[in-house]
Amino acid sequence: MEGESLYDILGVSRRAEAEDIHKAYYRMVRRYRPHEHPEIFRKLNEARETLADHRRRGAYDQERATGAQVRALADQAALCADKDPQKALSLLKNAVALAPDMSRPRVLLAHTLMRLREYELAERQYRWLLRESPTDETLHCRLARCLWLLERDQDALAAVRRALELNPAFHEALLLQACLHRQSGAPEEVAATLEQAIANDGVEDFADFPALLQ
DSSP: OTTOOHHHHHTOOTTOOHHHHHHHHHHHHHHSOTTTOHHHHHHHHHHHHHHTSHHHHHHHHHHHHHHHHHHHHHHHHHHHTTTOHHHHHHHHHHHHHHOTTOHHHHHHHHHHHHHTTOHHHHHHHHHHHHHHOTTOHHHHHHHHHHHHHTTOHHHHHHHHHHHHHHOTTOHHHHHHHHHHHHHTTOHHHHHHHHHHHHHTTSSOOGGGHHHHHO
16 A cells, blocks of 8 residues: 555545545455554545545645645745745745645745734634634634734634633733733733743743733
């Protein structure tokens, strides 16, 4: 199975429906028992999980078809994002057009849109990414910051709370939550959040400077 596509691993065509993929998977695992062929079984599981999921399959197909080109565009955009965000934006739009189901170009696109203060467009990208990765606390925090800059404080607070549910020690999210509490006129919540941010690692150091300033 080395070097084969996920379709080859399951023995299905590129046009196979989800039902065909599941049938092929069960047919193959009867042939390759997990305790006898653990590596083959792992590949079969990966193939089924990817191909039976619409978006993951789309990303896989796009990676196979245009992956090298998309990676090159994303790499170029990452290099010029600070000096020339408009150029980065153009490169990333091309990358997303080529591979709309791949995550990395969209992550970079969202960050670039934030640099350009195109917050509503950035929000769309963060929400798309969160549909794919709903337990990514960093994405929830980035969405929260985007919503805060759009002056949608309640939505921002909900997003940052979700980030902290996933990672209660997330320093950046705690600082953002403190800002949101301050804007809503809740000094006790501000103090509690900042104390938590400072106490996260048990040591007051440079990382705590923003919290100490607040």
